[in-house]
Amino acid sequence: MKMAWILALFGLVWGGASQAGPVSYDVDGQGFEGFYLGSDKQAPLVLLVHDWDGLTDYEVKRAEMLAALGYNVFAVDLFGAGVRPTQMEEKKRLTGALYQDRPRMRKLLMAALGEARRLGWRLDNVVALGYCFGGAAVLELARSGADFKGIVSVHGGLTTPPEQGYKQTKASLLIQHGSADQSVSLKDFATLIGELEAAGVTHEATSYSGAPHAFSVFGGPNYRADADAKSWQRLTEFLSEVTKG
Template identity: 30%
Template sequence: MKIASILCLFGIIGNLSGYAQELKVVNYQDGDQKLQGLVSANAAKGKSGVLILPAWKGIDQEAKTAALALEKEGYISFIADIYGVGNTPESNQEAAALSSKYKVDYQLYQNRIKAGIAALKAQGADKIAVIGYCFGGTGALETARAGLPVLGVVCIHGGLAKAADRPHTAIHAKVLVEHPAADASVKKEHYDALVQELDEGKADWQIITYAHAKHTFTNPESADYNELMAKRAWNHTLLFLAELLK
């Protein structure tokens, strides 16, 4: 699906040349690793911010479209760079290997998210929430698990599994999980374990399950795309963010 159709999903109207100028590059770092995120062009101090964690191939069109849509809602939106400059995967195989590394080394993933939060704060955001797609949805949950300074997280068709030997901790951020009912990548035991983890962590949580939806149901460029359920999921995201940030 082309960019115009993707923009249409989020209600973004305008010419595509203007679209390309809506996001600005922000250089930041995690230790020695150079990172390069994107921030909404009209960022202003004193606004609430949303950190976007992209899917397994890094900063992609779905993340950019979400950033523009969130800017329209009045938020500073910042797309985090998890892998770092020079490490963008070129194929699904490379993306699977690289994302798996961060899922196993979850503390590295949490640190990269922490760096993104700091970069968003440097843009003037006062209150922050996190949303993530797929691999980024896993990152949203890791944000909550790490107790990072955000008000809430949205996991959008993310992986729900956590290593069995990791202890449960208190979860202070509010949690919204947007789960496609036909997601073959999520096992029932992972779903059940997440519910137990959130309950034991005394989290304010909710899981919304979308009927007839496969894994990447929100992405118009995916064969799994489900337009109706994607629109519902986006509206649920906006409602959740408004409760947290407005």
């Protein structure tokens, strides 16, 4: 979705006192464009990380749903301003570049958090939420030891790079996985649970029967309403639990 359409949607949904809009920022000379929604600077913040399509209408819808529950939302851009790939090879190239440069991935995620700080939002009550590629990215934040209340990966990549681990993790983790996911295996799911348990990380991991990869993407070929509804309910409960107070 082009940013003009995002703004049009914001105008329909957030006309009034709430704040919403695109955020342009630079990281090492490259331009990025995320967006934000919120009405209370003291509310908990959800750092929302997109899948390999880039920041599109799917993230806008999820941000809208979260903001309706009272959260501030900052949707991260990890690809660059205007970079919203539609071809498979381009998606693989963009995500592959960040998988090969984990320090860069972390830097881009933390730069977005810095923009949230610039907006005046409190950063002591933050949850990172990612879908698919974004789910893998937020686990990078977990392993980095980011001082967040919670980290949620929804049908995300779950493998841990050989040189990394969860010994520094501070946040509570929620992992939501589709049992029928052919991109991320049940073996990957079980291995991650073992790693979290061995590292003493507070975590919860759920596998939804019959749910394929990207089961929560509205209108997508893999969308499963039952798994989406169950995962969203638990996600909202988790957010309330870890951000209270």
